[in-house]
Amino acid sequence: MTTTQTRYAIDPETAKGFDTEKLREHFHVGDLFADDEIRLVYSHYDRLILGSAVPANGPLTLDHVPETGTATFLERREMAALNLGDTGEIAVGGETYTLEKGEVLYIGMGAGPVTLSGGRFYLLSAPAHQTYPTTLIRVEDARRVEMGARETANERVIIQILHPDVCKSCQLLMGYTQFTPGSVWNTMPAHTHDRRMEAYLYFDVPEDQRVFHFMGTPQETRHIVMANEEAVISPPWSIHSGAGTSSYTFCWAMAGDNVDFTDMDMIAIGDLK
Numbered sequence: 001m002t003t004t005q006t007r008y009a010i011d012p013e014t015a016k017g018f019d020t021e022k023l024r025e026h027f028h029v030g031d032l033f034a035d036d037e038i039r040l041v042y043s044h045y046d047r048l049i050l051g052s053a054v055p056a057n058g059p060l061t062l063d064h065v066p067e068t069g070t071a072t073f074l075e076r077r078e079m080a081a082l083n084l085g086d087t088g089e090i091a092v093g094g095e096t097y098t099l100e101k102g103e104v105l106y107i108g109m110g111a112g113p114v115t116l117s118g119g120r121f122y123l124l125s126a127p128a129h130q131t132y133p134t135t136l137i138r139v140e141d142a143r144r145v146e147m148g149a150r151e152t153a154n155e156r157v158i159i160q161i162l163h164p165d166v167c168k169s170c171q172l173l174m175g176y177t178q179f180t181p182g183s184v185w186n187t188m189p190a191h192t193h194d195r196r197m198e199a200y201l202y203f204d205v206p207e208d209q210r211v212f213h214f215m216g217t218p219q220e221t222r223h224i225v226m227a228n229e230e231a232v233i234s235p236p237w238s239i240h241s242g243a244g245t246s247s248y249t250f251c252w253a254m255a256g257d258n259v260d261f262t263d264m265d266m267i268a269i270g271d272l273k
Contacts, residue, residue: 001060002038004051004067009044012237016220027215028224029231032201033120036060040123042067043233045197046171046255049125050231053081053116055088062123063113072112078128079107079114080162080174081121082251084203084229088119097136102176104161106169108132122201126255128170137161142175153243154185164259173261174253178204181247190218190239190272191264196256198234200242202226204249211244218267239267 010026018026029041033052038060040051049068053060065073073079081090083099090097090105092114097105099119107114109128142161148154160166160175173196177186202211205228215238216222224232226242234240236256 001036002040002062002065004040004042004065006042006067007044007233010235012217012220012235016216018222023222023224027233028226029233030227032231033229038062040065041231043197043199045233045235047127048197048199048253048255049123050199050201050253051123053121053123055116055118059115059117061113061115073125074107074109074111074114076109076127077125078109078132078170078172079123079125080172080253081105081107081116081123082174082176083119084122085120086118088121089117091115091117093134095134099136102139104137104174106132106135106137106162106167108134109170122251124172124174124199124253126170126172130170132168132170135167137167142166148183150180150182152185153183154188155180155183156186160261163261169259171255171259172253173255173259174251176249176251178249179247183247184244185242186250187241189269190214190241190267192218192237192239192267193254193256193264194236195258195263196254197236198240198252198254199231200234200240201229201231201251202242202248203229203251205244206246209244209246209248211242211248214239214241218271219273221272
């Protein structure tokens with residue numbers, strides 16, 4: 001069973017007048033994971049699709065999605081699947097790949113139907129212009145960048161997976177960031193990247209804890225309260241930062257003009273309002 005929800009692009013002048021309910025309606029993605037379903041959210045920001053597949057009682061196949069306007073989902077798209085659960089398998093292009101928790105399968109344009117078994121998968125997809133090989137990226141294959149400090153409550157490691165130094169892709173970049181115990185701040189000092197949108201999935205958040213996700217223009221910030229396995233869509237004009245009531249992990253993904261990870265416009269903490 002596959003369902004798709006569409007989210008349209010919102011300009012910053014309109015967004016600054018939104019109340020909590022409207023902010024969540026346009027940018028927050030809840031109820032993303034459901035047993036025996038594929039749930040997709042089609043964003044008009046750079047046409048990124050984020051979603052989930054939870055094959056709890058049998059395989060699920062991702063193939064035709066009417067919202068893409070193509071015969072098969074991957075006809076003009078690339079895709080990444082991050083396993084958040086127990087050992088799972090993905091069959092595509094005549095091959096079957098086994099993924100442990102934290103591992104990612106990159107699937108190139110034109111690969112055909114994708115069948116997912118076991119596991120608990122977070123899905124990301126962006127339009128593509130050429131085909132790159134389907135590649136399994138294990139945790140030890142990723143690029144690790146240690147950042148932050150305990151004194152500023154942002155000691156963390158960035159696990160870069162779809163990154164030019166790890167795995168070729170057309171425009172999809174993704175990875176996840178893990179915090180050491182006691183550190184809670186992500187992406188601070190904040191930044192924007194006008195040439196790319198971004199999406200966050202917060203996970204490994206304890207059931208009784210929350211993450212406060214900050215968005216908006218640097219001089220007109222807002223926040224959205226996030227629970228475990230909830231996602232948020234971040235427009236190119238918006239900051240994307242957060243602080244949790246406990247440590248957590250978040251998956252970041254970007255699509256847009258380029259795959260230069262450092263293409264960003266930094267915002268000084270003192271300039272935020």
